[in-house]
Amino acid sequence: MNIELVTIGTELLLGFTIDTNAAHISRALASVGVRVVRRTTVGDGEAEIRSSVSDALERTGFVITTGGLGPTRDDITKKVLAEIFGLPLDLDEQYLEALRRRFEGMGRGPMPPSNRCQAEMPRGATVLNNQWGTAPGLWLEGKPGIAILLPGVPHEMKMLLEYEVIPRIEGRGKREEGRAKLIRSLTLRTTGIGESALAEKVGEVEERIAPVTLAYLPSVEGVDLRLTAWGADAEGAAQVLERAAGELRPAIAPYWYGDDESDLAAVLLDELRREGRKLAVAESCTGGMLGERITAVPGSSAVFVGGVIAYSDDAKAAELGVAEPLIREHGSVSEPVVQAMVEGVTRKFGVAAGIAITGIAGPDGGTAEKPVGTVWLAAVDGDQIRTVGRRFFGGRQEVRARSVQAGLDLLRRLGAS
Amino acid sequence: MNIELVTIGTELLLGFTIDTNAAHISRALASVGVRVVRRTTVGDGEAEIRSSVSDALERTGFVITTGGLGPTRDDITKKVLAEIFGLPLDLDEQYLEALRRRFEGMGRGPMPPSNRCQAEMPRGATVLNNQWGTAPGLWLEGKPGIAILLPGVPHEMKMLLEYEVIPRIEGRGKREEGRAKLIRSLTLRTTGIGESALAEKVGEVEERIAPVTLAYLPSVEGVDLRLTAWGADAEGAAQVLERAAGELRPAIAPYWYGDDESDLAAVLLDELRREGRKLAVAESCTGGMLGERITAVPGSSAVFVGGVIAYSDDAKAAELGVAEPLIREHGSVSEPVVQAMVEGVTRKFGVAAGIAITGIAGPDGGTAEKPVGTVWLAAVDGDQIRTVGRRFFGGRQEVRARSVQAGLDLLRRLGAS
Structure with missing residues (x-):
């Protein structure tokens, strides 16, 4: 399954905020066999949001947006997406009541009136319950395809993705059985050696491990060597990767200190x-x-x-x-x-x-x-x-x-x- | 002047690296009146790079790419861009010699053969001298427009942008005088107050300061209040922003601790x-x-x-x-x-x-x-x-x-x- 990501926020485009959400979403989706094939960032403007989301839906029929769900005036993602899907916005009284109670429970006093618009939902949308903040996520389905709207606040986005989005995608993947192919990766982490010198050490091992591909990812922590197996099933990918890693590790010891997320x-x-x-x-x-x-x-x-x-x-x-x-x-x-x-x-x-x-x-x-x-x-x-x-x-x-x-x-x- | 950014790297798309370069480039360009209107991230594949860069050139005629200029096999940005511009790759003997000397000077032993391809340049391209690493930047001009190729390593990208790219863009801006309009921003940094509560305090001040727009940017450091003036000249923008900030500061004291990049x-x-x-x-x-x-x-x-x-x-x-x-x-x-x-x-x-x-x-x-x-x-x-x-x-x-x-x-x- 292919998906496109549209991250929304003039502050992202102007460069005043670094987009860490996009990386997290890509990683989380890859683990369930969904591949992010393109990522687009646009500002808060209505026209920009409409064109980028429409284009992405046209290419893949499946899009996740982040940002623009908050209570302030520059938050218009929900409105624009509802228009794309041709859905009117209805006030969800139950949700409004829950939101009011939430504010009181946080000891922050009564809910500011500007939060009221967060209780308006596109008709027929699945509301993704946000227990970690005030902006709910939304799952829209219709003629243009599927659009999942997530808040831009990193912690809320992560929680909604894990508890509300991934389980729904997995359910869908099973219904389209046999069609979901995985991208699986394994990273060998090294430190104390530069990118070119590491590439020299890897040398001809790279030929032997094809079709597993290699990427060299330098950072202040060292150079990560990322192995990727494309399009295999889960079991096959794991075997192919482990065999390749087994060939590579002796070539790069003693710089290698761990795999994947190892710190x-x-x-x-x-x-x-x-x-x-x-x-x-x-x-x-x-x-x-x-x-x-x-x-x-x-x-x-x-x-x-x-x-x-x-x-x-x-x-x-x-x-x-x-x-x-x-x-x-x-x-x-x-x-x-x-x-x-x-x-x-x-x-x-x-x-x-x-x-x-x-x-x-x-x-x-x-x-x-x-x-x-x-x-x-x-x-x-x-x-x-x-x-x-x-x-x-x-x-x-x-x-x-x-x-x-x-x-x-x-x-x-x-x-x- | 509008520009599009294309950041290249399967590792970015898979989410294994966070794209901090894009934010830096947007900020640096905004300061000289160039507005990033769209940012696209694609993988290392030839077809993806070709289509995303071609589309961006078609929309704005002006694009910056980052990534894919290193010495390893997955680095193909230069090759693909040379093809888009119809330019053959020539070996630059002088550059190769300088690269060899650089490797010896770093005490890392002789240059690995894989670095040789870094000395191949599209014919007629302006080579942006990279004193901070081995991958030079490139400035291509031709029928498709202008493309600036920068390495993906953050420190090298930043230095090339500051010393090689921005001065060339400023020169160009002056030649098209009167046409360059600025986006100028000013940030009021607050801490110890939430986004909605801050918006309530700002209240009707927002009406009075139009057409300056406000964005609320929450992070672990607090909520930044970003003021943006669009399309004014440099002097006018600074005045409009300072007047707006003067209206806002009394409304948000004592949460306000500084402006802009204040830490x-x-x-x-x-x-x-x-x-x-x-x-x-x-x-x-x-x-x-x-x-x-x-x-x-x-x-x-x-x-x-x-x-x-x-x-x-x-x-x-x-x-x-x-x-x-x-x-x-x-x-x-x-x-x-x-x-x-x-x-x-x-x-x-x-x-x-x-x-x-x-x-x-x-x-x-x-x-x-x-x-x-x-x-x-x-x-x-x-x-x-x-x-x-x-x-x-x-x-x-x-x-x-x-x-x-x-x-x-x-x-x-x-x-x-």
Whole structure:
């Protein structure tokens, strides 16, 4: 089944909001064999919405829209889609009453009058109950095809997709049995190696795994190698992908750290949990980003006890016990200092594993000898310690994100060695 | 001037990569009076690229593509665009030599053979010199119109856009003088108030400021109120927007904290710098995210000295001096504990300003009395201290991000009071 996505919002087109919804919808639909073949973004204008949705319906007969369902004046998606399908808008008294109760239950006082229009529904539409916000989703069917209208607020869109849309699509897929073909993908995640160098390592393996296709996806976390099997049935696709991955993994070790959605921090936490080690961190230039990455993993508290953000030199000395002459002699971005930081933080928190990062994230602070992007990393695992100096390119946040990933990888590899 | 954007990459369409490039390009072009009227995303396939780019050229005669310029097999944008414009590909020996030298200079060893195709250029094309990576951009002109090809790697795309594309578009705009009309926007950033409640406060001001249009953009940082002036010249647009903003600001104070790209952390750091106060933070559920937000601001080291990530109860007691009976009696997510945390961290770092956060980010750890999303915040500014309990909705990262924003705002309002 093919579908088109139309994301609506002048703010998306003007670039003031990044469209994360589109990626989520594509992924969720692929998992049930629906392929997004085109994505179009248009502004809030009536004419633009009408033409883009009509074109998409004409090409595939199946469209999902996001955005423009809220209570404010620029929210006109429902009105325009109702016109395309030739349906009048009726006030849904029950829905209005539920909306009123919801507002009162949130302790925000009575419902503002502007929310009333959210209770108007195109006649005959299936209302997709939004328990996570005030804008309901809608499922319209008619001569133009099927249109599913979802709110633009990411959390609400995700919940409606999962609980109201995907189950309905699956039901439909079963009725058209034998026709639904899947796109299945598997990602091998790597870090510490560039795109071209990885492609050289993959080399002729690529020929052997055809018709599985490869895509190289570089990001601050490393290069993901995405394997895709097209048009097979679910079982066949899984087999083909696993065979291809089995050929590729030996070629790309030790850069490979996990598959699919694997997060390097989660991989590391799992290893530490198995070994019964606790973890603490000491951060200078990353200012908390390493701790944030680690604690983004649910259940991280079983391994991670805490850390010190030692942004100033005084804090490095007072909180981590880094000897001041060491800082004076080598500078705060240096191998002796990062080693003292990781030793200090593991001692302070009484843990067996630690990571420390100190560097120059920019835009200021660089010198000829230590340009912006110079970062020193250290990791401790039991009685082993390792330090490494790197130079990362990119802006301030990119240098910091690459430093965090390199710090996590340093400890992962130390534990594996 | 109108333009269409075509972002190319099966990984974008499948949703494995979020398209941040599109937003950046739209913003950058709007600032020189070029309006992105449609954005289309297609996969890496030859037919899809050809049809989407041809359609876009037919509608507006002006298109920017991103992606598909790398050295790997799925990178075919240059080839397809050269065909659309009827141009053969020639090997650019000079470029090849420069590419070889670049690889050697990076200390990565000799250039992999797969990079050679990056030196093939459509005959007569303007090569946009990419000093930040290996894939050059291209500017093609011919019967179909103008096509600008940019790489998909965000940092390289941004640099090429700023240094190679925008100046060429500005030159062209001047030649077509009097015809270029601007879209100018101004954003009033608010936090601590919902979308509908903000719309109620704006109320009839919206009528008075027409033809300036308003859009409400909710995110984890709050609700941005975006004012847009359409089709005026630069000077007129700025006046119209400033007048509208002047009408709106009194209606939305004290939720308003800044304009446009203002970051709440940067606003707060500026205020503390003016007052000569230093800042430290104590984080539990946010695990470093608050420090990360603060140190994302260049120059934050003038104000921010560091912090403690006290993820475990032991760390709260040992590192922040939170009395253990306090934790036993009230729980680690409570008003007395967050107050002890902020007092502990300001004392420890010897600073006048501090923020502390403790909460239940989920998905586990919630109880009937303290459900997931329960967060206690505290701020100290000189001899003033304030605490507040909140309940945030959303997933783990959303609860954490909202907590950080609320913590920053608590200190901002305390300083302003």
